[in-house]
Amino acid sequence: MITIQGVSTIHGEQTNLYIPSKEEKIISAEGLIVLPAVIDPHVHFRTPGLEYKEDWRTGAKAAIRGGCTMVFDMPNTKPPTFTAMLLEEKKALIDLQLKEVGISLRYDLFFGADKQHLNEISRVKHSVIGIKVFMGCSTGNLVIDDDESLHAVFSIAAKENMLVAVHAEDEHLIRKRKANFSGKMDYPVHSSIRNIEVATTAVAKAIELTRRYGTRLYILHVSSAEEVTLIKKAKREGLPVFAETTPHHLFFDTSAYETLGGRAVVNPPLRDKSNHEALFAAIHDKTIDTIGSDHAPHTLDEKSKIYGECPSGMPGIEFMLPLLLNAYHQKRLSLEQIVLLTSGRARDIFNIPAYDDCVLVDLNKIVTITKTESKCGWTPYAGQTLQGWPIHTILNGRCYSF
Numbered sequence: 001m002i003t004i005q006g007v008s009t010i011h012g013e014q015t016n017l018y019i020p021s022k023e024e025k026i027i028s029a030e031g032l033i034v035l036p037a038v039i040d041p042h043v044h045f046r047t048p049g050l051e052y053k054e055d056w057r058t059g060a061k062a063a064i065r066g067g068c069t070m071v072f073d074m075p076n077t078k079p080p081t082f083t084a085m086l087l088e089e090k091k092a093l094i095d096l097q098l099k100e101v102g103i104s105l106r107y108d109l110f111f112g113a114d115k116q117h118l119n120e121i122s123r124v125k126h127s128v129i130g131i132k133v134f135m136g137c138s139t140g141n142l143v144i145d146d147d148e149s150l151h152a153v154f155s156i157a158a159k160e161n162m163l164v165a166v167h168a169e170d171e172h173l174i175r176k177r178k179a180n181f182s183g184k185m186d187y188p189v190h191s192s193i194r195n196i197e198v199a200t201t202a203v204a205k206a207i208e209l210t211r212r213y214g215t216r217l218y219i220l221h222v223s224s225a226e227e228v229t230l231i232k233k234a235k236r237e238g239l240p241v242f243a244e245t246t247p248h249h250l251f252f253d254t255s256a257y258e259t260l261g262g263r264a265v266v267n268p269p270l271r272d273k274s275n276h277e278a279l280f281a282a283i284h285d286k287t288i289d290t291i292g293s294d295h296a297p298h299t300l301d302e303k304s305k306i307y308g309e310c311p312s313g314m315p316g317i318e319f320m321l322p323l324l325l326n327a328y329h330q331k332r333l334s335l336e337q338i339v340l341l342t343s344g345r346a347r348d349i350f351n352i353p354a355y356d357d358c359v360l361v362d363l364n365k366i367v368t369i370t371k372t373e374s375k376c377g378w379t380p381y382a383g384q385t386l387q388g389w390p391i392h393t394i395l396n397g398r399c400y401s402f
Helices: 056-065 084-101 115-124 147-160 171-180 189-193 196-213 225-236 247-251 256-264 274-284 317-329 335-350
Strands: 002-008 014-019 025-028 033-036 038-043 068-073 106-112 130-134 164-167 217-219 241-245 358-368 385-395 398-401
Touching (some): 002 033, 033 335, 038 317, 056 317, 056 385, 068 317, 068 385, 084 115, 115 147, 147 164, 164 196, 171 189, 171 196, 225 241, 247 317, 274 335, 317 335, 317 358, 317 385
Parallel strands (some): 002 025, 038 068, 068 106, 164 217, 217 241
Antiparallel strands (some): 002 014, 358 385, 385 398
C-alpha cells in the first residue's frame, strides 16, 4: 500500500490517499497537491525503425518525469503501423522495451490510414485507440490526400464506431504554396508556406466528412484562431468533434525561429503570437478539449539541417505539465482546467477506464530547465524557468520520485 499523508486537492482540502501497491511506502505530502496523472494523447516514441531518435525506454522515463502515465502513440514509424501484423509487432517491441526499464507505462496506439491498406482498419478496431489520418505530409510517408480515400476512411470509421484523429493540413495547398514561393527558403518560411489557410482548408473538409458520416473526429494540434472558429461552429451544431492543442502552439510563436532555428520547425507550424489569446480562450470555453505534447523528437544534427532537409517536430512530453502549472501562476489557467486538459476530457473522449495513477506536484518549486530524459538529448524549453513541478508520479501502484 502506498499511503500519501496530508496532500492537498486542487480545491485546497487536505486528505490522505491509499493506493494499492506491492510496496509499503508512506509519502509525507504536506505542501503538495494531487492531480490525476497526465494522459498524453499524442506522442511519437519512434518505435519501430527510428529508435535512434527515441524509444519506449527513454520515452517512458520522460513521461513519468512529467507526471504522465498513459500515452497514445502515432503510426508514422518505419515501417508505418498500417496492417494488423505490423500493429502486433509494434506492441511486442514496446512491451519488451518497457520491460527492460521496469516501467509499466500505460499506452494505446493509433492505426495509420493508408490508401493501399484500408481493408486492414476493421481488423484492428478492438486493438487501437483510433485511426490517424495525415491530410498533409509530415514525418514518414503516411498521407491521405485524395477525397475518395478520405471518404472511405470516414465511412469505415463510422461503420466500425472508431474515432478518426486528423493531422489537418491540406497537402495540395502545401505543394501549391511551396511551388509558388519565391522568397528566401529559410526556417521562418515554414509558417508562410504551411499557413493558416492550409490548416483551415483541411479542418473544414474533415468537419464536413463528420457531418456526412457521423464519424467521431479528433482534430490534432489546433494552432490558430481560425481553426478554433470552425471547431466551435461544429460543436454548436452538435457534431462529434473534439480538439487538441499543444504546448508549443500555446507558448511559442514565430519569433522562436530567431533563437531555435530548425528546432522550431513543427507541423502545423508556429503561428503569430496573436493566436495565443484565441487558443487560451478556446480552452476556457471548452472548444479545445485536450492538450497533447506531440512529442516528436529528432536529433540535433537533423534539426540543424537547412530548411527543406530539417525534419518537423520537437520533444515535449516531459515539460508539458510544468508549462501548464507555470501558466496557472500567470493566471492563464485554473487547476481545474489543467486537470480537464491533461486527463479529464481524454478519459471521456477515448472511453478510458478508471485507474489510480496520480501525480503529486509542488506548485512553489521553481526550476530552470537544463536537461531532458529524452534520447534526442535536447528540449526547446531549455533555459526557461518554470514554477510548479511533479515530485512523485504514481504509476500502476509504483511510486517514482524526483
